[in-house]
Amino acid sequence: MKLNEIVKNITEIQDPFWISNLQSEELIKIENNFWLIWQKIKQINDIEIIEPLQKLSEFLTETKLVDGKIKTQFKTADFSHFYSLCINLIPKKKYSFISSRKRKNKDYDYEFLKLLAKEYNESVRNCEEYYDIFEELGTLEKEKKRLFSKYGVFYDPNLNDKIEALNINSIKLHPLIDNSNFKLRDKEYLRYLKRIETFGQLEPITIDKKTSYVVCGIKRYLCMRELGLRKIQVIKRSFYDEIEKLISHEVDYKQFLTEQLNSYKELKNKIKSIGYKKRKKLMGGKSMRDYVYQQTGISQSQGYKLEYIEKHDPNLFNELLENKHTIRSAYNQLRFRLNRD
Known part of the structure; x- marks a missing residue:
């Protein structure tokens, strides 16, 4: 049952037998969400609710003496008792709520x-x-x-970048970037091309918020242009001077390991999500590890170590994706720690 439906029963419907007609599982779920229900009720925007809310607040507030100081805290009450109190105190009608306007397609x-x-x-x-x-x-x-x-x-709250879908024609390379630096027809480029053609875009590219220049993911961007993709996923970030942007462009190859590791994880998840027959046809009789190696350049040995790290220490695995460790050093560090324990 949705939160709004519960609040509607408390404020608009007010059936005295509603609680007794609930399944035990539903009542347990409501009691587990008691605090959130109360927060929603407190957002009612109506002058008639002020006095009832004050009385309900007193009922749900517990006062304690801690280290000589009086402290108050929220008290979870029996929901049946709370509901009876609500329908006796709150005038029965439809209410509006104090809240910011909900955006369409909210992320x-x-x-x-x-x-x-x-x-x-x-x-x-x-x-x-x-x-x-x-x-x-x-x-x-x-x-x-x-x-x-x-x-x-x-x-890490700093990693929660918003991913947007933009028309590829609105994104561009910096005019001083020479495409030939990226060896467009080399094995790495062709590997990207094949993978994007098969699975679509697995990772967003990073662009400068002001200019829409590609900052990270130039090869993937070029592959998607070659494949004729119209919309691609991007993360917008602000870069405050021209030098920083140029450095970010020039060291794009240093992002290769990070992109390999991210691609390795995403590709495995994509393959696992498709049916057995389709998976077998796609991989052409190859094992999962052999196929993923062919597509991402992650060897069987590296794949084993990555899976081991991800299974036993997800935090270390995420640090690996951020280029804080090499695969070998992270694996040896984890093995040493686990063997010691």
Whole structure:
């Protein structure tokens, strides 16, 4: 049951038998989401609700004496009791809520939505409401850190770049960049070309926010132009001087390992997501590791080490993707630590 539906029952419908008609699983889910339900009710925008909210707030506030100081905190009550109190205090009618206007096609952090769904035993779709409430309360980042930490998932707020789909004709290379520096017909370029042709774009390219020049992912950009893609995924970032942009262009080859590792992970996930017959035809009888090596340049030995690192230490794996370690050093470091323990 959606959060809005629960609040609607409390404010508009107010059926005294609603609670008793609920399945036990539904009631447990509601009780687990009690705090969020209360936050939503507090967003009602109506003068008639002021006094009822004050009385409900008193009911849900617990006062304690801690180290000689009086402290108040939210108290989770029995929901049946809370519901009875609500329908007695809140005037029965349809209410509007204080909230910022919801944008169409809002970009949610999907990984966080999945953790919310796991935490509250809800569908990812329904958790968009929870996301909005945390955002309204200004506690979204705090809740993200809590859940990512709780479930052992690496999280860095600085990495949450917005991915946009742009017309490829609106993106361009810096006029001082010589395409020949990128050896357009070499093995690496052809590998990119084949992979994008088969699976589509697996990773966004980075462009300068002001000029739309490609900063990282030049070869992939050129491949997508050659393949005739009309829209491509990009991340926009601000680069504050011309030198920084040029350096970023010139060292694009240094991003190769990072792109290899990201591609390795994405490609494996893509292959696993397709049916067995289609997968067998695509790989032409090759094993998963052989095919992925052919497409990404990650050897079987490197593949084994990557899988080992990802399985036993996801945080270290993410650091590897950020070029903080080599595959060999990360693997040896992890093996030493695990053997010691």
